[in-house]
Amino acid sequence: MSELWAIIEQPLHYPFMLRGLLASVMVGTLCAVVGSFVVLRGMAFFGDALAHAILPGVAVAYLLGANLFWGALAMALLTAVGIGYLSRRGQVKEDTAIGVIFAACFALGVALLSTVRSYTVDLTHILFGNVLGVSGQDVWLTAALGGIILVAVVLLYKELLVISFDTVLAATLHLPLVLLNYLLLILIALTVVVSLQTVGVALMVAMLVTPAATAYLLTRRLWQMMIVGAAVGAASSVIGLYLSFYVNIASGAAVVLVCTGFFILAFLFSPSRGVLASRMRRRGRS
Amino acid sequence: MTAPGDGVTHPQPGLVLAVRELTVGYNGAHALEGVTLDVYEGERVAVVGPNGAGKSTLLKALVGMLRPQAGTIHRAKSAEIGFVAQRASVDWSFPVTVYDAVLMGRIGKMGWLRWQRPRDREIARRSLAEVGMLDLADTQIGELSGGQQQRVFVARALAQEANVLLMDEPFAGVDAPSQEAILAILDDLRRRRVTVLLSTHDLNLAVDRFDRLALLNRRLIGYGPPRQLINPEILAEAYGGKALWRGDDYAMVMGDIGCCDAEGHVHE
Numbered sequence: 001m002s003e004l005w006a007i008i009e010q011p012l013h014y015p016f017m018l019r020g021l022l023a024s025v026m027v028g029t030l031c032a033v034v035g036s037f038v039v040l041r042g043m044a045f046f047g048d049a050l051a052h053a054i055l056p057g058v059a060v061a062y063l064l065g066a067n068l069f070w071g072a073l074a075m076a077l078l079t080a081v082g083i084g085y086l087s088r089r090g091q092v093k094e095d096t097a098i099g100v101i102f103a104a105c106f107a108l109g110v111a112l113l114s115t116v117r118s119y120t121v122d123l124t125h126i127l128f129g130n131v132l133g134v135s136g137q138d139v140w141l142t143a144a145l146g147g148i149i150l151v152a153v154v155l156l157y158k159e160l161l162v163i164s165f166d167t168v169l170a171a172t173l174h175l176p177l178v179l180l181n182y183l184l185l186i187l188i189a190l191t192v193v194v195s196l197q198t199v200g201v202a203l204m205v206a207m208l209v210t211p212a213a214t215a216y217l218l219t220r221r222l223w224q225m226m227i228v229g230a231a232v233g234a235a236s237s238v239i240g241l242y243l244s245f246y247v248n249i250a251s252g253a254a255v256v257l258v259c260t261g262f263f264i265l266a267f268l269f270s271p272s273r274g275v276l277a278s279r280m281r282r283r284g285r286s
Numbered sequence: 287m288t289a290p291g292d293g294v295t296h297p298q299p300g301l302v303l304a305v306r307e308l309t310v311g312y313n314g315a316h317a318l319e320g321v322t323l324d325v326y327e328g329e330r331v332a333v334v335g336p337n338g339a340g341k342s343t344l345l346k347a348l349v350g351m352l353r354p355q356a357g358t359i360h361r362a363k364s365a366e367i368g369f370v371a372q373r374a375s376v377d378w379s380f381p382v383t384v385y386d387a388v389l390m391g392r393i394g395k396m397g398w399l400r401w402q403r404p405r406d407r408e409i410a411r412r413s414l415a416e417v418g419m420l421d422l423a424d425t426q427i428g429e430l431s432g433g434q435q436q437r438v439f440v441a442r443a444l445a446q447e448a449n450v451l452l453m454d455e456p457f458a459g460v461d462a463p464s465q466e467a468i469l470a471i472l473d474d475l476r477r478r479r480v481t482v483l484l485s486t487h488d489l490n491l492a493v494d495r496f497d498r499l500a501l502l503n504r505r506l507i508g509y510g511p512p513r514q515l516i517n518p519e520i521l522a523e524a525y526g527g528k529a530l531w532r533g534d535d536y537a538m539v540m541g542d543i544g545c546c547d548a549e550g551h552v553h554e
Contacts, residue, residue, distance in 0.1 A: 155399050172367065
C-alpha cells in the first residue's frame with residue numbers, strides 16, 4: 001500500500017508536475033463539457049481546424065515576445081467567426097470553407113515560425129503541447145477563462161441544448177439561432193485557446209472529442225454526458241501525466257492514449273450503446 | 287412574425303390564422319403561390335396534396351420559419367403556435383430523455399438565463415400524461431416507436447401551452463394503433479379548443495376525420511369542408527390523373543410519385 005502511495009506522491013514533489021496536473025485536469029474537464037456539443041453536432045473537423053488555425057496568432061505573439069495566449073485568442077476568435085460567416089453564406093460547403101481557411105492559416109503560421117532559428121523546438125511545443133512547462137500564471141489564466149466558459153455553458157444550457165437537438169423548435173420559440181450558433185463557436189474557440197499549452201495544436205481535437213464521445217456511449221442525457229465526459233477527461237489527464245512521468249513519454253500523447261483506452265472500453269462494453277450489448281440483444285431476439 | 291400588417295386587428299371572433307395571397311419559396315423559386323385561407327379556433331384542418339405540393343412549406347411559413355416572399359400571415363394575438371416537424375428532422379440518437387424533450391417546450395416560458403421551476407416540471411409531466419407517455423418519461427427518445435415519438439412531440443407542444451398545433455406528416459411511417467392514438471389525442475385537443483393543422487398523404491383519413499381540407503398543388507386548389515369540397519374535377523386538378531374517383535368513394539393512385547405512407551392506401 002505504501003509503495004502505491006509513494007508512486008502517487010513522488011511526482012507531486014516537483015512544482016512543475018503539480019502545475020501540469022492542475023492545468024491538465026482543468027483542461028480535461030473543460031474540453032469534455034464543450035466537446036459534448038462538438039460531438040453531438042458533428043463539429044470534430046471544425047474543432048481540429050480551429051486548433052490548427054490559431055498557429056499564426058501564436059507565431060506573431062512569439063515573434064513579438066508577447067504572451068502566446070493573447071495571439072492564440074485573437075486568431076481563434078477571428079477564425080471561428082470567419083468560418084461561421086463563410087459557411088452561412090453558402091457559396092461553398094461548410095467543410096470546404098473550413099478546409100481552405102485552416103490549411104491557409106496553418107501554413108502562414110509555419111511560414112512565420114520558420115523565420116526563427118529555434119524553429120523545430122518551438123513548433124514541437126506548439127504542436128504537441130508542453131504541459132510540464134506551464135507557469136503559475138498560466139494555471140490562473142486557465143482557471144479564470146475555464147470558469148467563464150463553464151458558467152456560460154451552465155447559464156445557456158437549455159438554449160444550447162435546443163439549438164443542438166432541434167433547430168425547428170428553436171425557430172418556433174424564436175430563439176436567436178444565428179447568435180447562439182456564433183456563441184457556441186466562440187466558446188469552442190476559447191476552449192481551444194485555454195487548452196493549447198497542455199495538449200497542443202495537433203492533439204487538441206482528441207481532447208474535444210474523445211472524452212465526450214466516451215460519455216456519449218454511457219449516458220442518455222446531455223448533462224450526464226458532460227459530467228461523465230469531464231470525469232473521463234480529468235482521469236485521463238492524471239493517468240496520462242503519471243505515465244509520462246514514469247515511462248518517460250510525451251505528456252500530451254500519453255493523455256490522449258489513455259483517453260482513447262477509455263473510449264475503446266466504452267465502445268465495447270457500454271450497457272446501452274456498446275458493441276457487446278447490441279450483439280447480445282440481437283442474439284436474445286432471434 | 288414577418289407579416290407587414292401584424293398590427294391590424296381582426297374583426298372576426300375566433301379567427302386564429304388569416305393567410306392572404308401568400309407566396310413562399312426557397313432560393314427564389316416559388317414552392318407555394320397566392321394562398322388565401324382562414325383558420326378558426328378549434329378547427330381541425332388537413333393539408334393534403336401530392337408530393338412537392340408545398341404542404342410542409344405552408345406549415346413552415348405559418349409557424350414563422352419561412353418568410354413570405356409576398357402576401358401576409360396574420361396570427362391572432364392569443365395564438366401560441368406549436369410545431370411538430372417530420373420525424374426525420376430530429377437526431378433520435380441525441381442524449382435526451384422523453385421528459386427532457388418535453389421540458390424543452392417550456393423554454394419560451396422560462397426566459398433567458400433561467401432554470402426550470404417546479405411549475406415547468408409539473409406542466410411537462412402533465413403534458414406527458416395527456417398523451418399517455420408518462421411511463422416512458424425516462425426513456426431515451428431513440429428507443430421509442432415512431433408513433434410514440436410523435437406523441438412526445440405533441441406533448442412538447444402542449445407543454446409550450448400551444449393553442450394552435452401544426453403537424454407535418456404525423457402519420458408517416460406510423461402503425462395503425464399509433465395513428466388511432468394520435469387521432470384520439472386530437473379529439474381531446476378539440477374539446478380544449480386547440481386548433482390543429484396537419485399535413486398528410488392520406489386523403490381518406492383527411493376526409494373522414496377533419497373539419498376542413500386544404501387541397502394544395504403549388505397553389506390552393508380548394509379549401510372547405512371535405513364532403514363539399516371533394517369531387518372528381520377538383521381531385522384531378524390537384525393530383526393530375528393520379529387520384530381515382532369511384533362513385534361515393536375515392537382512392538389514391540400515386541403512380542410514379544410514390545408515397546411515404548406505410549399503410550399505403552394505394553389501390554390498383
